[in-house]
Amino acid sequence: METESITLSAQAYSKIRGLILDGTLAPGDVLSERNIAKELAFSRMPVREAIRELAKDGLLDVSPGRGAFVRRLSVSEVRDTYEARQAIEGMTAYLAAKRGITTELLAIRAVFQNFLDHPDDADLTAVQKAGDDLHHAIADAARNPELARILDSLQAQIALTLRMAVDHNPGRIPVSMKEHIGILDAIEKGDANLARQLMENHLAHGFESRVQLYNQSL
Secondary structure, three states: OHHHHHHHHHHHHHHHHHHHHOOOOOOOOEEOHHHHHHHHOOOHHHHHHHHHHHHHHOOEEEEOOOEEEEOOOOHHHHHHHHHHHHHHHHHHHHHHHHHOOOHHHHHHHHHHHHHHHOHHHOOHHHHHHHHHHHHHHHHHHHOOHHHHHHHHHOHHHHHHHHHHHHHHOOOHHHHHHHHHHHHHHHHHHOOHHHHHHHHHHHHHHHHHHHHHHHHHHO
16 A cells, blocks of 8 residues: 555646646645645645655645645746756766767757758657757766756756746757857867857856746736
8 A cells, every 4th residue: 555655646746747847727725735636636645745856846835724735946046057057967978078969969959950951840749858858868978877866856946947938038048059069069079178168158048048037027
């Protein structure tokens, strides 16, 4: 029974997390255990456990007496996330260039180039996924499990900011793809310092885009 309970909690976690990251549950929305359990056809216990884990991941805020809310990141929280990413992903890009480009990275570059060559056919969700895959593939190419672990720990906050960008700033997407290709070119050439600088610049531009979105929403 305990194993079944853990499995149900994991399933509830996955479904609720998906609802948050695809925008079905927006920042500030209240999560009712009863309503979520009914909509997802779970009992309340696995939903309660899932909410607890999502709060640990930084996707939910839980307030005693008020319930759970989808987290709304402040500018300072987004800045903190991007500064951490610059440090970590700048180093993964550096190490990837030192240790050699992978077939996975080359395949992702081809995907980006196809998006740029055929912009009218581009699916924004697919573009976002390719960008997400790229950052993970660079971490894998760095061959440093500790850096990859730290990056994974930031994934919830990263996912929230990336979804916001796709929903509200599509003009940033082709620019971001070109920046990604530049990073990959530097990695392929083995220019570690340039790869790190381009990655840091790319993330700085991403943060600036998020700040603009925040200001427009005020």
